[in-house]
Amino acid sequence: MTAMTRRGFLAAAGALAATAATGGCALGGGSGSGSSTGGGGGDAANAGSLTWWDHQNQLQKAKAAIFADFAKSPGGMPVQYTYYNPGKMGQALQLAKQSNQMPDIHSNAGLTLPAGALVAAGWAQPINLTDQAKARVEDSLIEGLHVFDGKIYAFPIFSHQVYVAASWFNKELVSQAGLDPQAPPRTYDEFRAAARAVQDKGGGQTYGWVWNVGMPNRMAEQVHDLAQAAGFEGGIGLRYATGEYAFHADEYLDVIEFLVSLRKDKLLVPGANSWVDDVARARWTAGVAAYYFDGPWCPGVALQATPDFADKLDVGPILVPNAGDTVATYHVPQPGEYWLSPGSKQTEAANKLLSEHFVTEDYSRRVAETMSQPPRDISVVDQSSAHAAYKKLIGWFKESVHLAPMPIAGNKELRHVDVEQKPVQPTLGDIIQGALTGDVTDVRAALTKLSSDTAKQRDLAIAAAKAKGAKVSLDDYAFPNWKPRTDYTTSMYAER
Known part of the structure; x- marks a missing residue:
C-alpha cells in the first residue's frame, strides 16, 4: 500500500485480520493494486498537501487537470492522488482506518455497508459546500443517502x-x-x-x-x-x-x-x-x-x-x-462519490476543492470526455x-x-x-x-x-x-x- 508506512500497514493488517475473524469487517473482493501520483494518508508527512483516494481510473486525467489548477489557486494546495482497483479499494480503506492514516477525501468502493451505516461508524464528516455549489446539487440530494441530520456528507x-x-x-x-x-x-x-x-x-x-x-x-x-x-x-x-x-x-x-x-x-x-x-x-x-x-x-x-x-x-x-x-x-x-474523512487536517482546502471544481457543468463535461458513467x-x-x-x-x-x-x-x-x-x-x-x-x-x-x-x-x-x-x-x-x-x-x- 503506497499510502501508509510499513509499520502502520502491518499493525493495521493485524488488527483487520482479528476483526475479520470475528465477522466484524466488510471487505471488498477482487484483486488489483493501488497506483499513486504521490503519497497518501492524512499524516504529518503530507501536512502541506491534500490526500485523495478513489477507484475512478477513467477520471484520473480530468482530476489531474483540476488538481493542478487547484494547487496554483489562492487557498489551494497540492493534491496527492492514489488510484485503487475497485476490488482492492475497500481493503485499503479498512487498513488505513485501522492505522489512523485515512486520506482526506475518498470514494467508498468496496465498503459494503450503506452510507448511513458508514456515517454512523465514523467514516466521514460533513462537507461545507458554498451556497453557490449547494444550489447546483440540492435537487439531487436525499436525506439518508447524501444528507444526514440536515448536514451534507456527499453529492x-x-x-x-x-x-x-x-x-x-x-x-x-x-x-x-x-x-x-x-x-x-x-x-x-x-x-x-x-x-x-x-x-x-x-x-x-x-x-x-x-x-x-x-x-x-x-x-x-x-x-x-x-x-x-x-x-x-x-x-x-x-x-x-x-x-x-x-x-x-x-x-x-x-x-x-x-x-x-x-x-x-x-x-x-x-x-x-x-x-x-x-x-x-x-x-x-x-x-x-x-x-x-x-x-x-x-x-x-x-x-x-x-x-x-x-x-x-x-x-x-x-x-x-x-x-x-x-x-x-x-x-x-x-449515491455520493467523494467523502471527507473525520481525521482530515485539511477540511478548509477540501471543501474549497469540492465546491469550486466538482459540482460544476465543466466537471460534467470533463466526466463525459473521459467516458465514465454519464455525468x-x-x-x-x-x-x-x-x-x-x-x-x-x-x-x-x-x-x-x-x-x-x-x-x-x-x-x-x-x-x-x-x-x-x-x-x-x-x-x-x-x-x-x-x-x-x-x-x-x-x-x-x-x-x-x-x-x-x-x-x-x-x-x-x-x-x-x-x-x-x-x-x-x-x-x-x-x-x-x-x-x-x-x-x-x-x-x-x-x-x-
Whole structure:
C-alpha cells in the first residue's frame, strides 16, 4: 500500500485480520493494486498537501487537470492522488482506518455497508459546500443517502440514467466473422450465435466472450440490470410494487442460465474465472475475445491503455431474452462519490476543492470526455469529444433508463435499519460465480434461499431499529403506485 508506512500497514493488517475473524469487517473482493501520483494518508508527512483516494481510473486525467489548477489557486494546495482497483479499494480503506492514516477525501468502493451505516461508524464528516455549489446539487440530494441530520456528507457526480451490462465488441473481429457491426446482437440467441461465429472464424485463437468472473460484486450489478431488461419489475432483487425480495424470479434465473450456457458452450475465454475487470478488459482489447459486458466507462478505461483500439471499439445495447422485447431498466438516485474523512487536517482546502471544481457543468463535461458513467448533467454528452460508441450508449440510456423508487428517499428513518442490517452470504455475485464455475448446481434453490435470508435479515434489522425508536416498517419498502417504464418522481412518495 503506497499510502501508509510499513509499520502502520502491518499493525493495521493485524488488527483487520482479528476483526475479520470475528465477522466484524466488510471487505471488498477482487484483486488489483493501488497506483499513486504521490503519497497518501492524512499524516504529518503530507501536512502541506491534500490526500485523495478513489477507484475512478477513467477520471484520473480530468482530476489531474483540476488538481493542478487547484494547487496554483489562492487557498489551494497540492493534491496527492492514489488510484485503487475497485476490488482492492475497500481493503485499503479498512487498513488505513485501522492505522489512523485515512486520506482526506475518498470514494467508498468496496465498503459494503450503506452510507448511513458508514456515517454512523465514523467514516466521514460533513462537507461545507458554498451556497453557490449547494444550489447546483440540492435537487439531487436525499436525506439518508447524501444528507444526514440536515448536514451534507456527499453529492452525486453521475446521472441515474445508466446500466452496466452493455455489449461492447471488437468491430474488426465481428466483421471478419461475416457479421454486421451496425446490427449488434440484441437477444440471448443472437448473442450466442454471434459469439459462436467469431469463435469459429478465429480458428482457436479468438473466443466469443470474456467477462470479469473473478469480480462477484460487479457481476451481481450486471445481472441486476440484465434481469430488469428481461422484465423484472424491481431492482437489486426487490420488487418495487410489493417490497418483496425475489432473487429467485424467472428473470434472474433466465439470465444466469444464459450466462452459464455460454460457458458450457465454451464461448467464454478459459481462465476468466479469476479475472477482475482490468484483466478481462485488457484481454478483450488484445483480441482474445470479440464481446465483453461492461458499463459505459469501458472506452474511457480501455483507450487509456490501448488508444489504437478506438477504431475497433463499438457497443450494442443490453441484451433481452426475445426479439421484439423493448429495453426498460431502472436506477435509483446516484449515491455520493467523494467523502471527507473525520481525521482530515485539511477540511478548509477540501471543501474549497469540492465546491469550486466538482459540482460544476465543466466537471460534467470533463466526466463525459473521459467516458465514465454519464455525468449528472447528462445533456453535455452530445457536445463532448467522447467516442461515438459512448455517445450512442448514453443515447440509449436516455431512452430506456427510468428513475426508480428508493425506500430511504421515502422515509429517512430507514437509515437506522441500514445500520442494523447485516450482509447476507452467499451474495448474488457468489451464486453467479459458483454457477459459472460449476460449484453451484441448483441455481434456483440458491436464489430462493438468498431471497428468504435477505428478507429475514431485513425483518431483524427493522425490529432492532424500531426497538431503538425508529419509525419504520415493511411498508416503507413497497411502492404500490409504481408503474413500469416511468420515472418515480419525488411527489409520488407522498402519494403512495
